[in-house]
Amino acid sequence: MRFSRPRLRVSQHESAFASGNARWTNRDLDPIPLLGRKWGVASIIAYWISDAFNAATWEFASSIIAVGLTYKEALIIVAISFFIISFVIAGNGTVGAKYHIPFPVIARASWGFWGSYIPIVSRVILAVFWFAIQNINGGNAVRVMLGAIWPSYLNLHNGIPLDQGITTNGMVAYFIFWVIQFPFLCLHPNKLRWLFAVKSIIVPIAFIAILIWAFVAEKGVVPFLTISLQV
Template identity: 70%
Template sequence: MRKWGVTSFIAYWISDAFNASTWQFASSIIAIGLSWRESLGIVALAFFIISFVIALNGAIGVIHHCSFPALARASWGFWGSYIAIVSRAVLGTFWFSIQTMNGANTLRVMLGAIWPSFLTLKNDLPASAGITTNTMLSFFLFWLLQIPFLCMHPNKLRWLFMAKSIIVPIAWVAIMVWAFAETGGGEMFSQQKATLSGSAYSWAFLSSLTSVIGNYATLSVNQADFSRYSRVSVKWQLIYVPFLPIVFTFIAFIGIASTSAGLSKYGAVYWDPMALIENWESRAARFFAAFSFALAALGVNISANSLSAANDLTALFPKYVNIRRGQLICAVLCWALVPWKILASAISFLNFMAAYAVFLGPIAAIMVCDFWIVHRGKYDTLALYQPHGIYRYTYGVNWRAVTAFLIGVAPNLPGFINSINPSIEVGVGGRPYQFGWLLGFVSTSLVHVGLSAIFKPQETFVEKSVGPDDVYDATGYVDGESERSGSGEEIGREKGGWKERLERIL
């Protein structure tokens, strides 16, 4: 089932990059007081940093062809991995709901272009609901449209990503052309300096950087969910390092140009692209522009969120949940998260992104450091599926990873609590939260590597990396070679001593 080539991965990342959140990065950073140059610099720096983590964790999936939940067992322990799995399942479901809300806004504009009276439907919902009747209907319809795609196997989804990587960039470049043709770039490009200064500027810079990283922190953890299907060499994962900063920064630039054009033409800062598109007079232009954003939201919601949550749920409830059922469960749970309130303003959007990164930074750090530094790139694929195997550690839990995770998360908790309930005063205790991903990643890495060096888990080390194609069954056949002629003993000798390995496994 290894059907993903280089083209598939490039299409996948272009598909992921072109979504409303990426468009909003720089615009929402400008909204809190930084200049357009600084906002683009923050986006480029954020993706340069996160691209290394994505590439390193993606490479583990290519080598062992396992999903994130299975790979997490090697660093967290067979049962300890549930800490990381549950954390990512919850966060993946959260982000699924956010992208569904983005998709609902695009669908509302599309329906308004076809049926103008839809936008003026009587609102029967109270103001406290934070959403209108037509937006709620759009949310339900977009949620419903996602269901068929949630039932597809990941190998088939690569065609969706390829289609999106062609259609959406063309539409967004056209919007950028409109922005420069209408206003010549607008007023934002004339702003050369930030409106903030001193410590306020520094903290705004750090919090914005963390927010941008947090948006794709989930993919720094779950890249193996897709790279496991790779049929190309592991070295191709390194393409992310130059590719991601360039693509994401370009899309953020489109967002700035369009927002700037909206400011000059309509007199308001529309950091939400749908709010900008709604001002266009041409109904056809509104429809097709909104369609491109709807397709963008659909693609990223599946690739980054529903499949992540589904893989986690299959690990938590393997007897009852497969990937298809897991995605459907994720879709049902998103209703409970009221995403329309999270996306109420630029400030709340950035706060949510920062909160999202608090837990994923330490998780990514543990996986990267454990494989590449502690175990020096040597895992045993078969042992990842053995509850009482070499990755059992202490009662199934690697206390080193758990300790490192808690130390990485703890400094961010006061700020995290304050972001949930601003009435709770935490004072300077909230400062670490503003660069939570970086702090969590670095501190967790140091603690995990340090504890693993002092209290070395000897039983987890293997002399040679054992990949999925190196695992022998009881007859001596390598996986996929049962059709070959010759006795099991002959093939065992050819491949290098299956009997000795089988003895050790048993």
């Protein structure tokens, strides 16, 4: 009796535009047909609003203050850096927005067929790190929420070595967040437009509320800003 060797291979649908090796042409690499173009201007704006208002963006500014710069210098650095990168983002997305082709196909224009694997793998590695960072941020948020609801959770016995950089309650919170967000990874991007639309409304309101809370907790704007001078 012979057993077939398992393969980690995803079945590819035949391209609607060309025939050939599925490695180079398949349905996922086709230009998006007109009926499949669900992301309009409003959806893209909602996505970038929800992306800009996230914990990682705040960490960017706070890390600048943490190394000794003032809040004024941090604001200037953030403004200039985002202004510069906006041109890169717009230029990088123009081809896809105009011709509706995916990144692996765009990369072939400058890297060639086999060479395109270099930026593709680079992007995969970047996505892994970014996914991990966002999950850590989400896990920390869940940890704070659980601690606010059940204060005893923060005193949960830690069975993880201190040099690992995470505690047991942090790992549990990380796992909870990962389980909650995992189903969204299984959805097609066209079905996530509503999520970004909701986030573009809720997240800015929440962040403004947090900013107001910080001012109130520090008894005014001036005391809050002087903290950066004392770090």
